Amino acid sequence: MQHVRYLRYVDAVARTGSIRKAAERLNVVSSAVNRRILDLEAEIGTALFERLPRGVRLTPAGELFVAYLRRALADVDRVQSEIEDLEGLRRGVVRIAAIEGLATHFLPAVIHDFQREHPKVAFSTVICGRDEVVARVKRFEADLGLVFNPAPDADLRYLAEIEQRLCAFVPEDHSLAGRRSVRLSECVEYPLAVPDRSLGGRALLDAFLSKRSLRLEPSLESNSYELMRHFVMRTGGVYFQISMGAPPPGERSGLVAIPLEERGLASGKLVLCAERSRTLPVAAAMVVEDMRATLESLVS
Amino acid sequence: MQHVRYLRYVDAVARTGSIRKAAERLNVVSSAVNRRILDLEAEIGTALFERLPRGVRLTPAGELFVAYLRRALADVDRVQSEIEDLEGLRRGVVRIAAIEGLATHFLPAVIHDFQREHPKVAFSTVICGRDEVVARVKRFEADLGLVFNPAPDADLRYLAEIEQRLCAFVPEDHSLAGRRSVRLSECVEYPLAVPDRSLGGRALLDAFLSKRSLRLEPSLESNSYELMRHFVMRTGGVYFQISMGAPPPGERSGLVAIPLEERGLASGKLVLCAERSRTLPVAAAMVVEDMRATLESLVS
DNA sequence: TATGAGTGATGCCGAAACGGCATCACATCA
DNA sequence: TGATGTGATGCCGTTTCGGCATCACTCATA
Numbered sequence: 001m002q003h004v005r006y007l008r009y010v011d012a013v014a015r016t017g018s019i020r021k022a023a024e025r026l027n028v029v030s031s032a033v034n035r036r037i038l039d040l041e042a043e044i045g046t047a048l049f050e051r052l053p054r055g056v057r058l059t060p061a062g063e064l065f066v067a068y069l070r071r072a073l074a075d076v077d078r079v080q081s082e083i084e085d086l087e088g089l090r091r092g093v094v095r096i097a098a099i100e101g102l103a104t105h106f107l108p109a110v111i112h113d114f115q116r117e118h119p120k121v122a123f124s125t126v127i128c129g130r131d132e133v134v135a136r137v138k139r140f141e142a143d144l145g146l147v148f149n150p151a152p153d154a155d156l157r158y159l160a161e162i163e164q165r166l167c168a169f170v171p172e173d174h175s176l177a178g179r180r181s182v183r184l185s186e187c188v189e190y191p192l193a194v195p196d197r198s199l200g201g202r203a204l205l206d207a208f209l210s211k212r213s214l215r216l217e218p219s220l221e222s223n224s225y226e227l228m229r230h231f232v233m234r235t236g237g238v239y240f241q242i243s244m245g246a247p248p249p250g251e252r253s254g255l256v257a258i259p260l261e262e263r264g265l266a267s268g269k270l271v272l273c274a275e276r277s278r279t280l281p282v283a284a285a286m287v288v289e290d291m292r293a294t295l296e297s298l299v300s
Numbered sequence: 301m302q303h304v305r306y307l308r309y310v311d312a313v314a315r316t317g318s319i320r321k322a323a324e325r326l327n328v329v330s331s332a333v334n335r336r337i338l339d340l341e342a343e344i345g346t347a348l349f350e351r352l353p354r355g356v357r358l359t360p361a362g363e364l365f366v367a368y369l370r371r372a373l374a375d376v377d378r379v380q381s382e383i384e385d386l387e388g389l390r391r392g393v394v395r396i397a398a399i400e401g402l403a404t405h406f407l408p409a410v411i412h413d414f415q416r417e418h419p420k421v422a423f424s425t426v427i428c429g430r431d432e433v434v435a436r437v438k439r440f441e442a443d444l445g446l447v448f449n450p451a452p453d454a455d456l457r458y459l460a461e462i463e464q465r466l467c468a469f470v471p472e473d474h475s476l477a478g479r480r481s482v483r484l485s486e487c488v489e490y491p492l493a494v495p496d497r498s499l500g501g502r503a504l505l506d507a508f509l510s511k512r513s514l515r516l517e518p519s520l521e522s523n524s525y526e527l528m529r530h531f532v533m534r535t536g537g538v539y540f541q542i543s544m545g546a547p548p549p550g551e552r553s554g555l556v557a558i559p560l561e562e563r564g565l566a567s568g569k570l571v572l573c574a575e576r577s578r579t580l581p582v583a584a585a586m587v588v589e590d591m592r593a594t595l596e597s598l599v600s
Numbered sequence: 601t602a603t604g605a606g607t608g609a610t611g612c613c614g615a616a617a618c619g620g621c622a623t624c625a626c627a628t629c630a
Numbered sequence: 631t632g633a634t635g636t637g638a639t640g641c642c643g644t645t646t647c648g649g650c651a652t653c654a655c656t657c658a659t660a
Contacts, residue, residue: 002343003306019637032619034637039617043302044380046387050579051637053627060392060581061383068379072372079368083344083361319608332648334608339646351608353656 004076006036007069014066018055094284096125097133097142099200100225101245114290121283129198137275143284148200149268160272160292164242166201167257171233181261185214191237193220193228201242208265244270304376306336307369314366318355392583396425397433397442400525401545414590421583429498437575443584448500449568460572460592464542466501467557471533481561485514491537493520493528501542508565544570
């Protein structure tokens, strides 16, 4: 707030004990800071700082004034935050960290739908691996996390969860494309691309394969579904991803998702989570409701 | 205060429910008030007032902001008043470090007289040895120091000085009590208590004795005049202190001070000092004037 | 229904405040 | 003694502010 701008000048001088050092911190020239100080002292009628050869020191009057300005600065921050919360529906930034599998269809759709009704709400969305999603939520760098099969964590609060099966993704014109389901053993005939350990589906594959004699010899292992997508489009191969990564019905993307049908192949959960102690800003809370509704519609 | 000027604009608008009426009250044109309101709303990112055909009304966000600005305006009024009190001698703390010899009569009297006229001015007074007095002044832990014969020190500024002779202090009913002056050789007949090196008069005694064949065999050596006082009251002995330690004329304390009359016995200076670069708070500066006057009256 | 009054918003522009650059005066230190 | 660091100050271009005039809209009244 502009009306407290010069209070910030005085605060910086009090903290650094030097007009020049404070000016550096504030990214203005020292003469400007000096003049504001002198103007304020003239207005108050007394020196707020004693001038020493190597800087300045607060006078008793200065101590009183600095105590005041620190109360005022804290209070203005608080009221600004309160106003933002109140207005949260109409403006704000919702920060999301999500695994890559949601970047193509789910997240863009949710964001787009939400912004149709709340055009001033912005999204800051980071796509990263499972562990990084959790870390960002815990560090308050993301309001919301979308992650597949997170490890149990007392710092996380689950806001929504849905079951997700692994699917084989192939080009539309692939010989497996019309199947209602497919077995892993059928897929190994083709060039394979598999997710690395940072992607959620890999753990499900590993758990299954550890109990089978079947061995996968992937042509590609990657943390990028985009890479794997282009790989199979080019090679007529197969990659694996949770069903959430599939395009919504009616949309064509050149790829089809076929559920893997294997006894003993576990499914996992896609989780929408937040930091446990967190009170979400209003906009983020509304986004949660929208996402819940969308996720629930996917299981019915 | 200028920095809260626009808060006063908003306050007036909220109170009157009209930009034009507020402008009248503030003695500015309504366009100026209107623009400050609009600028603030742009800065905050939301309307503080709903615009009605016949004026304005606070929004919920505006209610929050007005609650804030009223707290801020009350607080700035209060701190201004506190600063005025401080500068107007209506409040403040004067910090003094002094040698023990002044604790009995001089300091209590000066403090008492000063507080009769300035009851809200408090004193924080530390009684300590000569070196500690100087250290406290230099460390800005004391505004003023009262010390006997300090070593020359570039960091100290002398505000007042008076000559002080050594006196022999004896009980009122002592055989030396009626004398106008006394020699050291007369005192050695009685039990002697002498100051230790932390007290100012000791250096004068030592300097004198180093050029004489007379040897003192003190029964007591101490850094506490109170102890020495009670010692001589109990034993009918003699102790030595600068004349400042004597009760003012007309006051009876059970002891009398008799000036030591010895050729070659130097006198010393009692010094009122401050840290050289220090600008004293107003209250302390006034105390200096009072002390000067009192000290000067003691030499005339 | 037309008109006058009251309201907040806006264009234009001169006045006031501000910050940047350069320099000064002083104290400190090696 | 010269270099360095500090707050203060002159000059001036830039930004912000307030005053004057006007606009757009609503409401009340004749």
